[in-house]
Amino acid sequence: MSNRHIIVILSLISVLSVAYAIGRDGGVIKGYQPIKDLNDPYVQGIVKFAVDTYNEDGNHIKLVKIDKGESQVVAGTNYRFTISANDTKHYLTIVYDRPWDHYRALTAFVAVPA
Numbered sequence: 777m778s779n780r781h782i783i784v785i786l787s788l789i790s791v792l793s794v795a796y797a798i799g800r801d802g803g804v805i806k807g808y809q810p811i812k813d814l815n816d817p818y819v820q821g822i823v824k825f826a827v828d829t830y831n832e833d834g835n836h837i838k839l840v841k842i843d844k845g846e847s848q849v850v851a852g853t854n855y856r857f858t859i860s861a862n863d864t865k866h867y868l869t870i871v872y873d874r875p876w877d878h879y880r881a882l883t884a885f886v887a888v889p890a
């Protein structure tokens with residue numbers, strides 16, 4: 777097999793795997809991807825914002841641990857976390873973050889089963 781054939785086959789494989797990823801996830805743009813580093817200070821700032829905003833509504837919880845974190849790039853980024861709080865509950869929270877104009881909004885903060 778010539779080098780040229782190998783290049784054609786490799787390109788075909790990469791096109792097919794991208795197509796597979798899009799199909800499986802209902803669109804790369806729409807999908808939530810796991811956040812690799814939950815200790816990243818920027819990520820921690822997003823979670824802190826969620827808890828602080830939730831507490832502004834008369835709640836008094838404290839973050840114990842981030843159980844899970846995912847993000848979705850839109851015109852900005854949606855961050856989705858499940859967290860544990862000191863009231864022994866777990867919460868699902870979504871924060872919309874647009875770093876270029878420092879806009880951040882809490883989209884969801886609800887208690888979920890452990």
Ligand SMILES: *[C@@H]1O[C@H](CO)[C@@H](O)[C@H](O)[C@H]1NC(C)=O
Nearest residue numbers: 836837838839861862863864
């Ligand atoms: C959780 O922490 C907050 C803030 O420190 C405190 O006001 C609240 O009483 C704590 N709740 C529990 C259940 O310990």
